[in-house]
Amino acid sequence: MKILVVNAGSSSLKYQLFDMDNEEMLAKGLVERIGISGSRLKQTVGEKRHRVEMPMQDHVEASKQMLNALTDPENGALTSIDEIDAVGHRVLHGGADFTKSTRIDEECLEAIEANIPFGPLHNPANLMGIRACQMVMPAVPMVAAFDTSFHQTMPPKAFLYGVPYKYYKDYKIRRYGFHGTSHRYISKRAAEFLGKNIEELNIITCHLGNGSSMCAVERGKCVDTSMGLTPLEGVLMGTRSGNVDPAVLQFIMNTDGLNPDEMLQMLNKQSGLLGISGISSDMRDVEDAAAKGNHQAQMAIDMLIHGIKKYVGAYAAIMGGADAIVFTGGIGENSPELREQVIDGLDYMGAAIDPDKNCVRGVECDISAKDSRVKVLIIPTNEELVIARDTLAIIKGLKPEA
Ligand code: AMP
Numbered sequence: 001m002k003i004l005v006v007n008a009g010s011s012s013l014k015y016q017l018f019d020m021d022n023e024e025m026l027a028k029g030l031v032e033r034i035g036i037s038g039s040r041l042k043q044t045v046g047e048k049r050h051r052v053e054m055p056m057q058d059h060v061e062a063s064k065q066m067l068n069a070l071t072d073p074e075n076g077a078l079t080s081i082d083e084i085d086a087v088g089h090r091v092l093h094g095g096a097d098f099t100k101s102t103r104i105d106e107e108c109l110e111a112i113e114a115n116i117p118f119g120p121l122h123n124p125a126n127l128m129g130i131r132a133c134q135m136v137m138p139a140v141p142m143v144a145a146f147d148t149s150f151h152q153t154m155p156p157k158a159f160l161y162g163v164p165y166k167y168y169k170d171y172k173i174r175r176y177g178f179h180g181t182s183h184r185y186i187s188k189r190a191a192e193f194l195g196k197n198i199e200e201l202n203i204i205t206c207h208l209g210n211g212s213s214m215c216a217v218e219r220g221k222c223v224d225t226s227m228g229l230t231p232l233e234g235v236l237m238g239t240r241s242g243n244v245d246p247a248v249l250q251f252i253m254n255t256d257g258l259n260p261d262e263m264l265q266m267l268n269k270q271s272g273l274l275g276i277s278g279i280s281s282d283m284r285d286v287e288d289a290a291a292k293g294n295h296q297a298q299m300a301i302d303m304l305i306h307g308i309k310k311y312v313g314a315y316a317a318i319m320g321g322a323d324a325i326v327f328t329g330g331i332g333e334n335s336p337e338l339r340e341q342v343i344d345g346l347d348y349m350g351a352a353i354d355p356d357k358n359c360v361r362g363v364e365c366d367i368s369a370k371d372s373r374v375k376v377l378i379i380p381t382n383e384e385l386v387i388a389r390d391t392l393a394i395i396k397g398l399k400p401e402a
Helices: 059-070 106-114 122-136 149-153 166-171 180-194 246-256 260-269 272-277 283-291 295-319 329-334 336-343 383-395
Strands: 002-008 013-019 024-032 040-045 048-053 084-091 142-146 202-208 212-218 221-225 324-328 375-378
Touching: 002 122, 002 383, 013 059, 013 383, 024 059, 040 059, 048 059, 059 122, 084 122, 084 383, 106 122, 122 142, 142 383, 149 180, 149 221, 180 202, 180 212, 180 221, 180 324, 180 375, 180 383, 202 295, 202 329, 212 295, 221 295, 246 260, 272 283, 272 295, 283 295, 295 336, 324 329, 329 336, 336 375
Parallel strands: 002 084, 084 142, 202 324, 324 375
Antiparallel strands: 002 013, 013 024, 024 040, 040 048, 202 212, 212 221
16 A cells, blocks of 8 residues: 655655555655746655656646656656555644544545634644645545644643633634644654553653644643644744743734734744744754753753743653653653753652663653653654554544544
């Protein structure tokens, strides 16, 4: 069985093709600058690199080029598009409507559309990607995997905001959480890695990348997470602010004469590591600058670590302790310095790392100190594989895992 996984952005389309007989990734590609000048496609199949530069005015054209690249006689991975058994789409926001991945039908498309107000940048793009794929592969079954679904086990005390209840009742204003596919994968994988049943474990998962979120996974179920109604809440991110007292927004809006959209744009695009360091949203640049003595860069890193630590403490408190802390994402997998500082001082809750074991990047491993009661793990995330597995399960008529 061959499954194509698609992640459509407003001007991009990422894809991976899997052979699900052995879960091997056969091809990986990216179409960029859709609808603007300089559209291009890059694809990797094993050692083979394929690059196409041509105008692509919309996602339908991008999807056609994706299929052309996948079936390219020299650099492709398929002899015919008929080999694609199903397509799994990453969708940002499923609201509270979806607790699992689901077969795409009219009702599902309407729900994705209905959740556009909570995912105004991503949901329309995800929909465009789905519709484009449906046009170029009309007979192929499609599945949607939502970033929000894993978190829908949160109890109301964790997902409600302290604003008048009518905003939840009438408008569904609440915490939804994101990166759910990643938190689900790494918590399950952590349990497998430790040779334990996930239902016996309390796990704190740290997905730290350009966007970052934390999750408390109690016996396999999410009981709290740091992102909220949108992916803006929580710890400091590349360009997103994370938590801010709303009164700060009023002050900035009054001072700089910003309207709400401009304010939100600032919080989403000009804040976080970039806004504090004044250097970059990329952790590598910020770490380099800090190493050269840049004070603001160091401050940005310190803020990120401080924020992560607070969530670790909070989630240990609500779950009555933790059995494992798991790091993933570009920063979580690749920054030994950050991991060391996050865990530093957590001996009170039984967590300590071995500095030698921690000197690794991007490999699945246990970095706990010998006597650490809490296991500290690095588990590289693989959201595409989870989406491919869900898609396979659904088209085979099985239920995707919770
Ligand atoms: P992601 O969104 O998961 O792809 O993660 C992107 C983030 O990971 C960026 O901030 C990168 O700077 C960061 N990152 C990638 N490699 C490293 C590394 N070797 N050390 C520190 N941060 C890294």
